[in-house]
Amino acid sequence: MTLTSFGPANRIKRSAETHPLTWRLRDDGEAVWLDEYQAKNGYAAARKAFADMAQDDIVQTVKDAGLKGRGGAGFPTGVKWGLMPKDESINIRYLLCNADEMEPNTWKDRMLMEQLPHLLIEGMLISARALKTYRGYIFLRGEYTTAAKHLNRAVEEAKAAGLLGKNILGSGFDFELFVHTGAGRYICGEETALINSLEGRRANPRSKPPFPAAVGVWGKPTCVNNVETLCNVPAIIADGVDWYKSLAREGSEDMGTKLMGFSGKVKNPGLWELPFGVTGRELFEDYAGGMRDGFKLKAWQPGGAGTGFLLPEHLDAQMYAGGIAKVGTRMGTGLAMAVDDSVNMVSLLRNMEEFFSRESCGFCTPCRDGLPWSVKLLRAIENGEGQAGDIETLLGLVGFLGPGKTFCAHAPGAVEPLGSAIKYFRHEFEAGIAPTSAAVPPLARPIVVGA
Template sequence: MSEPVAVLSSRYDVEDAHTLEGYKRTGGYTALPQALETDPAELRQTVKDAGLRGRGGAGFPTGVKWGFMPVDQTDKSVYLVVNADESEPGTFKDRELMERDPHQLLEGIAISCHALKSERAFIYIRGEYLFPGMRLEEAIAEAYRHNYLGDDILGSGVNVHVTVHYGAGAYICGEETALLDSLEGRRGQPRLRPPFPAAAGLYASPTAVNNVETIANVPWIVERGVDWFKSLGTEKAPGTKLVCVSGEVNRPGNYEWPMGATLREILEVSCEGMLEGRELKFWAPGGSSTPLLTADHQDVGLDFESIAEAGSLLGTAAVVVCSHKTSAIQAAYNWTKFYEHESCGKCTPCREGAFWLSQVYERMLAGGGRWQDLRILDEVCDNIFGRAFCALGDAIASPIQSSLQYFRDEYEHLIEHGRLPDGLEPHAGVIADNAQSSRPTAYAVPRDPTPAG
């Protein structure tokens, strides 16, 4: 059985951990001097040997990504871009990390820049994150004053400069190439790949784009070593994971567990169970963009391989927990409306597909559902998934198709009776015990007894 650990979150209860004094008192900035005395190629190999995988969603091995960058064969500037545009519904791990322990991120940036032979790093932060941004800017100013950032840091001859750039509230800028376009001052839209950012990213130069949590792991790997890091988690996904738990639980929040811990363990130990009178019905393991899983999957390990085998994605480990009182249809509809609003409009499947899916859901929820709507939803999702310019298309389709897979009876009840089954909340995620919606039926309800498909 797994147990919670405190590595990245080890300073969260230290009142002044966000300051340079508090960070150093608790062991901070001990890995940086060690890293500055290490050859950059050796640092890159250390991160690769540790098996650190990206914590921003895709789970791609960080050392391998760094290895794609021609840092020794280019005369261009090399850049590190930290993705702090945390916009996925259900995700809030990076926010707390930047608020409570910003120097941990800055130390990771300084080490990573040295490993990549980069003198310039950018932190692209979500525009709504004003307080985390303030904490970051204060920490950066302290780090500059004490020569942990800037020119010739700690007398090593290494230069590292950090710039914080605020987004403007666009979900799509969490996609790395859209982020780069936004950082360059253009409209945030995904780029055609190849070329990949490792070869031609920011300003057409070699660029590493890594998540906040990913970079925060780097000082720990340097300080404690590869074997220590690989002793946590699973063989293919070593280390720990900050798990964001939201929804119908007693104690929602950020909890750090070894990779491979199960939802059952996290719910029982960290969240103190479901809300009174509620039973687990379904959950999204990686935020709203990942396929839903059910109560039957709560013993699946929260690591990339185990979740994929169960039919979903770990993503950012933004676990959204819903009970038997929540409608899977309402949840899928709410997320569809979100993605409809956040589509950048560049490609047709995403732009048009999300709109028409929303129209079908609205008609169904108003009482005008038809049996062929089940086929229409599935077919439209098939024509979006894998056919959009970026993963936003997959995010639209995943919760819908998984809700159809696991809760088809709920859809059939809505179509046959013109309303959701008794006992469900009128809106997904609502905590109060509300009565069944008395919304008037706007359409005649078809009575075809034979569901299509």
């Protein structure tokens, strides 16, 4: 994994003024432990929050900074915090860090947890102070064994230094933090499925309302935030709203910086902290170095497997939620994937839909039955055995599994790349329709789910 700075080819070094998330990283990629973290101004923001700021002021500062969730949904963090109850008699509240990171082609949170575990702990400590939560959990993807090891060590270091536990920094505020490793399910990225899993239940999403802020873990008020989201909090508290907003490029409606990346057959696959508003072309050409020799860019996804495909002409879109929406898809996690000209889109989509079908919790019918249906149709088209009407059936499934049609956002995210692939590369799907096949009315083809 590589990590460069704002300037192409590493010509500009990371600094606290421009890289709030990554300036403390070591060049050798090793973890930054407590002594080094504090030498690099670590926990100064927490001390400021505890000594100089009222709890409601912390919430308002995060809201004014325009921090939005970095897990993919992009909900305003300060607004989410503001949903927690004001009633002081409710003395049991929870803060959950969503560190499941099961989105294919996404590894940004892993880097933060493995190399800067104390940054996440400090972000959670300040957030817990603001939200009056007495206990926190980092719900970690089970495969992230190194992250688990580093986080547990960092938690013990923070406890020994009086930064976690009882009477933190002499404030009378108590906060316990635990690392909880999950069993490895994509659906746990949905906050209420995560809550069910943490409670020891099956990881099914819950009906909302009530929202977790009212009824969350074990029936108590709960706030769930992504790793990268929480890691932004210390810099906002330390350096202020105006500075944080100034980091984004002109034209961006999202504030601050974002961990962005590019994978695929690019010359320099990696992960970089960049200001919101950089263009996809800058990310692709200046940082990822363009395609490797002998390959051409055919399509790209801006933010994980659950975002729609774009074409090379869309690279000039600005990388922020509204900028990517203008070209018809979502920012997602901000880690892009390049699809080269040797890839057959039908095969790529069949592979993706197999993953999403396998990871469905099975709670609602459109997702449970619709995704396997799409896999079977794509497999037939991939093998040149598609029937007339199969493409229309796939497009029908894209509509039936779209936003608002299923219990959670799993199915809409699963079919978004499918719909965009048919839109831009329909001829590749048509090539898999058997020439002698009879026309079959859309959505009428018989199917055996799981066959």
